[in-house]
Amino acid sequence: MAMTTMQRLDKLDRRWVFLAMAVAVAAPLFFKLGLAPKTTPPVQAFYDYIERLPAGSKVLCSFDYDPGSKAELNPMCVSVLRHLLAKGHRPVVITLWSTAPAMVESNTNEICRDEFGKQYGTDYVYLGLKEGREAVMVAMGKSIRSTFPHDFYGTPVDKLPLMEGVENYSSFECLINVSAGYPGTKEYVQYVTTRFDIPLLSGSSAVSVPEYSAYYQSGQIKGLLTGITGAAEYETLIQAPGLATTSMDGQTMGHFVIIAFIVFGNVVFFMSRRRKGRG
Amino acid sequence: MDFFWLSVAGLCTIAVLSFLYNDNPLYKAAEHFFVGIAAGYVVCTEYYNVFRPNLWDPLTRNGDLWLLIPLALGLALFSRFSQSWGWISRWPLSVIIGTYAGLAVIGFASGDLVLQVQASLIPVFEPAKVTELTRDPGVLTFLDVLTNPLFTLGLISVLFYFFFSIEHKGSLKHIAVSGTTLLMIGFGAGYGYTVMTRIALLFDRFYFIFVEWLKVA
Numbered sequence: 238m239a240m241t242t243m244q245r246l247d248k249l250d251r252r253w254v255f256l257a258m259a260v261a262v263a264a265p266l267f268f269k270l271g272l273a274p275k276t277t278p279p280v281q282a283f284y285d286y287i288e289r290l291p292a293g294s295k296v297l298c299s300f301d302y303d304p305g306s307k308a309e310l311n312p313m314c315v316s317v318l319r320h321l322l323a324k325g326h327r328p329v330v331i332t333l334w335s336t337a338p339a340m341v342e343s344n345t346n347e348i349c350r351d352e353f354g355k356q357y358g359t360d361y362v363y364l365g366l367k368e369g370r371e372a373v374m375v376a377m378g379k380s381i382r383s384t385f386p387h388d389f390y391g392t393p394v395d396k397l398p399l400m401e402g403v404e405n406y407s408s409f410e411c412l413i414n415v416s417a418g419y420p421g422t423k424e425y426v427q428y429v430t431t432r433f434d435i436p437l438l439s440g441s442s443a444v445s446v447p448e449y450s451a452y453y454q455s456g457q458i459k460g461l462l463t464g465i466t467g468a469a470e471y472e473t474l475i476q477a478p479g480l481a482t483t484s485m486d487g488q489t490m491g492h493f494v495i496i497a498f499i500v501f502g503n504v505v506f507f508m509s510r511r512r513k514g515r516g
Numbered sequence: 517m518d519f520f521w522l523s524v525a526g527l528c529t530i531a532v533l534s535f536l537y538n539d540n541p542l543y544k545a546a547e548h549f550f551v552g553i554a555a556g557y558v559v560c561t562e563y564y565n566v567f568r569p570n571l572w573d574p575l576t577r578n579g580d581l582w583l584l585i586p587l588a589l590g591l592a593l594f595s596r597f598s599q600s601w602g603w604i605s606r607w608p609l610s611v612i613i614g615t616y617a618g619l620a621v622i623g624f625a626s627g628d629l630v631l632q633v634q635a636s637l638i639p640v641f642e643p644a645k646v647t648e649l650t651r652d653p654g655v656l657t658f659l660d661v662l663t664n665p666l667f668t669l670g671l672i673s674v675l676f677y678f679f680f681s682i683e684h685k686g687s688l689k690h691i692a693v694s695g696t697t698l699l700m701i702g703f704g705a706g707y708g709y710t711v712m713t714r715i716a717l718l719f720d721r722f723y724f725i726f727v728e729w730l731k732v733a
Binding site for chain 2: 252255258259262263266267305306307308309335336338365366367368371372375387424426427428430431432442443444446447451454455456457463464465466480483484487488491492495
């Protein structure tokens with residue numbers, strides 16, 4: 238018996254949905270829409286906080302993510318470094334994720350050395366990875382030098398001019414954490430910000446935003462970059478559009494397709510239910 | 517050479533995405549490839565970033581004999597492979613659980629419980645916001661006035677939903693239903709953010725394939 242149009246739609250192969258989504262997300266790479274996001278208060282607060290820091294401030298950057306979250310967090314990491322260096326601040330970069338060191342090193346050197354021509358050891362430092370999660374966070378509150386006795390390249394921290402006088406969190410104007418999960422912003426809030434009294438700025442993947450928004454509202458986080466849209470807003474604010482800004486077109490198209498399929502699915506569902514009721 | 521490795525990454529991406537069409541040998545191959553590399557990577561990373569700098573080097577070069585204790589505890593974990601000696605692994609596990617439980621209690625109490633409760637105790641009406649509304653009447657300023665009352669009502673109704681000492685019936689049922697509704701809205705927003713993350717990952721893969729690898733866009 239031949240299927241009616243409604244029956245065909247009711248049994249639509251889900252691969253058509255995948256194909257529609259793929260086309261919608263990929264198409265803006267070829268036909269740019271140029272959609273620019275509006276700045277939201279958490280992102281503006283993040284930007285303003287860095288703007289207000291005194292020039293030459295030492296800022297501790299903890300970039301904790303993996304290749305799986307690179308799409309969202311790499312643009313944030315790059316933008317944060319660009320903003321800090323443009324304002325004359327000096328980042329000390331660390332990571333607590335064992336899958337991050339190579340990516341973070343590449344970003345740090347590309348932005349600090351190649352793009353801004355900064356001197357390693359004087360203008361920026363990359364201390365690399367330390368395993369131990371919360372234990373490392375707490376240990377840095379006592380002594381960063383004993384927690385990270387060497388930098389990523391094996392140079393003793395005593396030989397790095399930027400690390401002169403750096404003892405613990407009190408040696409930094411603020412802590413910036415770009416994280417994809419555990420350990421990350423939640424742990425820094427719980428173990429570091431209150432106990433060691435250091436302001437925290439956070440960039441997180443969108444999945445974590447509902448949880449971290451509570452910390453932003455309570456003032457435990459001074460600014461929050463929320464997923465890829467937050468990264469795009471931040472890129473707009475620092476006037477350095479990058480991958481996050483480019484991806485906003487794909488995001489928007491993807492959301493349209495999802496909304497369209499939700500409406501379509503509901504219409505087909507209710508119409509077929511009505512037909513069955515009549516039958 | 518760069519193009520070769522880009523091509524390996526590109527082909528692996530396509531192999532993984534091919535699962536969306538159907539399960540197939542290409543996908544299986546990419547999956548095994550990934551699991552093998554990830555396992556090898558983790559072992560190497562842990563060896564060079566954890567075992568060597570934290571234990572082996574200080575023990576052998578500096579003669580820090582206190583580190584024999586964590587070494588013994590670490591080795592004791594492997595006793596789980598033996599049925600007769602497996603009980604020894606409970607000792608290092610008790611140290612790990614005790615340490616992290618202690619850390620978690622302090623962190624949760626100071627970071628989450630106290631400060632979040634403190635931040636939830638806000639004035640229902642803020643005169644400054646009402647003044648702002650009268651000075652600049654508009655939708656946004658009106659909604660701003662409603663922020664604190666809505667927050668307080670939401671907080672009470674959601675907390676009430678989890679209060680099971682009184683049966684949720686009559687007028688109390690409406691409060692509990694409001695709490696459930698707000699929770700559902702919260703879950704919906706959370707799911708929306710998750711979708712956003714997934715689209716970002718998909719876009720990143722397409723960017724890699726079309727811009728970085730094939731250079732056609």
